[in-house]
Amino acid sequence: MRVIILTCYPEMFPGSLGYSVIGNALVNNKFSLEIINLHDFGIDKRGSVDDEPFGGGPGMVIRPDVIEKALNSIIFKTQKSCKIFLTPSGQKLSQAKLNILSKYEEMLVLCGRFEGVDQRAIEILGFQEISIGDYVLSGGEIAAQVLVEGCIRLIPGVLGHPQSLLEESFSNNLLEYPHYTRPKVWEDNQGNKHEVPDVLISGHHEKIDKWRNERSLEKTKFLRPDLLKKENKNE
Ligand SMILES: C[S@@+](CC[C@H](N)C(=O)[O-])C[C@H]1O[C@@H](n2cnc3c(N)ncnc32)[C@H](O)[C@@H]1O
Numbered sequence: 001m002r003v004i005i006l007t008c009y010p011e012m013f014p015g016s017l018g019y020s021v022i023g024n025a026l027v028n029n030k031f032s033l034e035i036i037n038l039h040d041f042g043i044d045k046r047g048s049v050d051d052e053p054f055g056g057g058p059g060m061v062i063r064p065d066v067i068e069k070a071l072n073s074i075i076f077k078t079q080k081s082c083k084i085f086l087t088p089s090g091q092k093l094s095q096a097k098l099n100i101l102s103k104y105e106e107m108l109v110l111c112g113r114f115e116g117v118d119q120r121a122i123e124i125l126g127f128q129e130i131s132i133g134d135y136v137l138s139g140g141e142i143a144a145q146v147l148v149e150g151c152i153r154l155i156p157g158v159l160g161h162p163q164s165l166l167e168e169s170f171s172n173n174l175l176e177y178p179h180y181t182r183p184k185v186w187e188d189n190q191g192n193k194h195e196v197p198d199v200l201i202s203g204h205h206e207k208i209d210k211w212r213n214e215r216s217l218e219k220t221k222f223l224r225p226d227l228l229k230k231e232n233k234n235e
Contacts, residue, residue, distance in 0.1 A: 059115035081106035086140035090129030095170035111140030
């Protein structure tokens with residue numbers, strides 16, 4: 001996948017995208033990352049990209065002509081491309097949405113700042129509006145890294161153990177079961193001993209699967225009952 005980021009803060013990239021599994025995917029050309037500085041397309045010598053909102057109110061808004069100029073500098077190489085504007089007022093990102101987006105060959109991500117971006121640019125230039133959650137950050141750069149990382153790890157060959165994608169939280173509208181590792185008995189600072197559940201060291205795979213399914217359901221019911229309602233709706 002070719003990922004193109006439009007941002008006022010190019011130095012924030014690759015950021016988290018340069019580390020671990022995703023960093024390896026970048027080095028191994030599973031995806032490419034192009035960072036475009038919106039200030040290079042600013043309206044004056046200082047590279048200004050924003051102006052005051054019509055109708056009044058606090059903050060500044062990124063101008064549509066600046067976004068258009070930046071977009072015109074990009075040559076899309078395929079038909080399978082999408083343009084995303086990250087905004088808290090967009091459609092909430094989900095694992096299902098990441099699955100769809102990860103199939104695109106080119107993804108352009110516009111990071112907002114200040115109060116956001118002139119709505120005409122969003123509509124006329126064909127951006128999908130996506131939010132990474134019901135809260136407000138100061139800019140779209142962290143959100144872009146969340147979105148891109150979520151997509152890239154779904155590309156075949158990126159994860160060492162593709163099986164883990166099938167069992168992860170949200171794959172069946174369930175949260176994943178809990179994990180345990182060594183030591184088998186952990187003694188905490190107070191001298192209390194905590195054992196790993198017996199079934200996990202029984203070597204009995206059917207029983208382990210059953211235990212994991214039960215824990216998964218139990219955890220979902222307790223923390224995210226809304227996911228179970230979704231599952232019923234899908235049936
Ligand atoms: C301070 S926010 C603007 C908030 C906007 N005035 C509103 O109330 O919806 C500045 C930029 O941060 C990014 N941003 C903040 N929260 C976000 C979220 N939850 N999801 C995606 N992007 C977000 C967007 O790019 C946004 O344009």
